[in-house]
Amino acid sequence: xxxxxxxxxxxxxxxxxxxxxxxxxxxxxxxxxxxxxxxxxxxxxxxxxxxxxxxxxxxxxxxxxxxxxxxxxxxxxxxxxxxxxxxxxxxxxxxxxxxxxxxxxxxxxxxxxxxxxxxxxxxxxxxxxxxxxxxxxxxxxxxxxxxxxxxxxxxxxxxxxxxxxxxxxxxxxxx
Numbered sequence: 001x002x003x004x005x006x007x008x009x010x011x012x013x014x015x016x017x018x019x020x021x022x023x024x025x026x027x028x029x030x031x032x033x034x035x036x037x038x039x040x041x042x043x044x045x046x047x048x049x050x051x052x053x054x055x056x057x058x059x060x061x062x063x064x065x066x067x068x069x070x071x072x073x074x075x076x077x078x079x080x081x082x083x084x085x086x087x088x089x090x091x092x093x094x095x096x097x098x099x100x101x102x103x104x105x106x107x108x109x110x111x112x113x114x115x116x117x118x119x120x121x122x123x124x125x126x127x128x129x130x131x132x133x134x135x136x137x138x139x140x141x142x143x144x145x146x147x148x149x150x151x152x153x154x155x156x157x158x159x160x161x162x163x164x165x166x167x168x169x170x171x172x173x174x175x
Contacts, residue, residue, distance in 0.1 A: 027114050027162040034107040035076030042074055046159065067159065068152055075151065076106040080130040081123070085152035093144045096131065100143075103127070108151060114162035115169070121154050 026047035033040045042055040044067075051064045055074075062070050068085065075081045106125040111118060122133040123146060132146040 027112065027159060027166070029071075029113070029159075030109075030111045031071060031074055032107075032109040033074065033076055035078075035105065040074065044071075068155060071110075071155060072152070075108060076125070078106055078125050080128075080148040081106060081108060081125055081151055083149035083152065085156050086149050087153055088147035088149050090147065096143055100126075104131075110151070110155060110158075112155075112158040112162050114165050117162070117165060119158045119161070121151075121158065123151060 026045045029044040029046070031040070031042045031044065040055065042053055044054075045052045046064055046067065049064055050061050051067065053060045053062065053070060072082050072084075103126040104124045105127060108123045108125070109120060110122075111120045113119075124131045124133060124143070130146045130148060130150060131143050132150060134142045134144075136142055
């Protein structure tokens with residue numbers, strides 16, 4: 001689905017990178033998805049009431065309050081990835097079984113950046129399950145089941161945390 005189909009304005013100009021629509025500081029997101037042998041990379045800059053998404057040189061503005069609906073439409077067409085945020089509890093921890101790599105149909109990585117701080121979340125989806133992929137302090141990787149809606153829940157969580165950092169920095173500068 002294109003941004004035009006979502007009803008947002010698109011400009012085919014190729015910018016140097018995500019550019020906020022006002023002079024204030026921005027929260028930057030990078031969404032990378034792979035599904036059916038197609039990889040998409042979308043950069044999003046959140047700043048004020050209007051945000052900017054950039055994919056393949058196409059710049060699209062959208063109301064910041066519509067962040068989740070915009071991101072949801074960019075995700076692979078799998079219910080567990082597109083489920084709305086509901087703060088669902090984590091599922092019981094278990095390791096993926098034999099053949100897990102072959103069962104994976106989609107990959108999603110979402111990075112949230114504010115100033116020098118970066119948070120990266122990664123998921124894999126099989127036909128019927130969502131799995132969180134988390135690096136561990138010892139260098140290993142934990143792959144465990146995640147509830148439907150985890151992508152939305154953590155997007156909201158990470159963007160809220162990034163905005164809190166910006167508010168705290170503005171308050172510190174003002175005092």
